[in-house]
């Protein structure tokens with residue numbers, strides 16, 4: 570069986586007044602049925618652009634290379650109608666800020682009913698009944714009364730629950746969630762993540778979770794794909810990657826993770842420097858300007874994504890076959 574979603578050597582470019590820039594450079598990964606895959610990286614890493622490209626929803630950008638296969642079918646080859654059928658019916662997206670995706674002028678009940686009726690032949694009355702059920706499923710208090718509420722009358726957590734209800738309206742086979750809890754406080758975040766996990770189980774859907782937060786990855790994902798500057802730098806099973814990172818960037822992300830119980834500081838603050846701008850990608854390894862393990866060669870030789878035992882991969886010269894540098898010294902300092 571082909572994976573549900575397969576992204577193959579994806580390139581995404583944007584035309585800007587200063588010229589064309591590439592935001593995603595040769596990204597490949599897959600999501601299997603009922604699997605949760607997290608795409609993690611700092612802002613500017615290309616993770617959200619990749620999620621939007623999967624849905625062919627790029628605003629101002631275009632897929633300039635590679636393919637996105639849904640159930641073995643090339644999404645770029647579908648006409649608009651077929652694409653609409655896939656979006657919403659089979660793949661649904663949950664965004665970071667529900668306020669930008671909910672319409673302030675309509676009650677949430679109306680918006681869930683519309684989502685249901687857009688993709689299914691269902692009477693208004695049945696759709697309303699189903700909308701109330703969905704709100705109950707997503708843990709909305711007093712769901713029937715809440716149908717009449719407008720987005721601004723709800724809390725941030727409740728609005729995200731409405732977005733999840735809309736996403737689930739058509740029982741999608743894949744949920745793409747882009748930073749679904751970033752705008753929420755820590756307690757609500759935990760509730761929403763748990764809810765997403767429960768519903769995913771119940772609906773037997775797969776999930777592609779886009780996040781900057783390794784803590785969220787640890788709690789939700791079967792596999793993790795680490796992005797840096799438009800490339801995949803590491804991927805593997807979450808437990809393996811988190812316990813034994815094979816790329817210095819992953820190790821740095823893990824070191825930057827706040828220890829449980831402490832107040833959540835600025836995420837990733839511990840990695841000095843920033844993701845390089847698209848227009849000024851450094852030569853060699855894109856991470857060399859920030860890498861604690863870098864040596865001269867990293868500044869001019871571009872590392873490949875090397876396959877490693879245990880269905881893992883890392884893009885680092887340290888993993889080059891025959892590389893002499895001692896590899897086995899732990900990349901992460903945490904717990905040392």
Ligand code: SF4
Nearest residue numbers: 854857860867885886
């Ligand atoms: Fe660091 Fe060099 Fe590996 Fe890049 S190739 S991650 S700079 S050690």
